Amino acid sequence: MTSKTVVGHLTPHNLKAQTLKAPDRTALSGARRIVVKVGSSSLTSIKGGISEEALTGLADALAHKRNAGAEIILVSSGAIAAGLAPLGLEKRPRDLATQQAAASVGQGLLMARYTHAFGAHGVTVSQVLLTADDFMRRSQHTNAFRALDRLLNLGVVPVVNENDTVATHEIRFGDNDRLAALVAHLVRADALVLLSDVDSLYDGPPSHGAKRIPHVSGPHDLDGISIGSTGKAGVGTGGMVTKVEAASIAAGSGIHALVTSTRNAAAALAGEDVGTWFSVNGSRKPIRLLWLAHLASVQGTLVLDDGAVKAVRDRHTSLLPAGIAAVRGHFEAGDAVEMVSTDNTVIARGLVNYSAAELPQMLGRSTRELGKALGRGYDREVVHVDDLVLV
Structure with a gap:
């Protein structure tokens, strides 16, 4: 894993606010329905392909939580990254047509690996590909909810991704962090976990001795923060900016959210004090209005x-x-x-x-x-x- 995102600066006023009240993470450890999002940089090796070790470790943690009784939806990037090597590409292409080609090749490879990794725990996975249009139109988002809800009732772990092969610039989410926030709202999840290769939001560069920000209680706690973007690996599209935005979308619409690293997935799902916790600060809203506000x-x-x-x-x-x-x-x-x-x-x-x-x-x-x-x-x-x- 290569990307080391520099994630922020927090003003002294806001830093003081972080210490006033510790977050209650039982909302995650006891959650019935959880949406987990993992980024491309967390799943790829230094050579650019899918890292078997990273993917298997994530599947182990999610399957353990699933077999303990929770319902898990995995929103997974990585299709384009998985398709790079088979197509002889060294980095994520910029033009839409080549991105679509890489996604078409890589999506099947990615699902095959998830099927094998989860299957070792007796857990069945399914593939669900969505576009922004599925959240814009009432009939389509109703159908998407019914399909996902039924899969969860059957004990399946749906693996959701943007349908990169057919999505156009005009209707793309742009990154899977915001897709995950909308999926969490769509399925009425209790919690959203956003995983990357950075373990938390910090008050400065982690390499310079910065302190972790354990809790964001509302938008005011984000005043003065300067947040990093996509890491050096060049395979992702978001960075910490979109993770904080997605966590804020979820928290503002009644869903607890956590931002942490993929290696902390098991600890996070157990309710341990890792990452940055975003407490609920609003109520659930119609999904069309969330789309209108953010996408x-x-x-x-x-x-x-x-x-x-x-x-x-x-x-x-x-x-x-x-x-x-x-x-x-x-x-x-x-x-x-x-x-x-x-x-x-x-x-x-x-x-x-x-x-x-x-x-x-x-x-x-x-x-x-x-x-x-x-x-x-x-x-x-x-x-x-x-x-x-x-x-």
């Missing part, structure tokens, strides 16, 4: 006047055309847009009901007036409150 590709911007800012942000109402001061970008009805104040502060994201070409003639006018002047269909909200999330 949707924003196609344009709506500038809100002061009254609309207060209505959307403070009263949680739909956005009406009368409150829009300007339109930026090129988008169609159904696209995701950002809503900003006149000083360009982002207020919310939402799915817009009109195209960028239609909206200029509607600005500053009431829905009643628009219905009379332009006809039926123009008397709707620009962004309905059910398709809107504050950010």
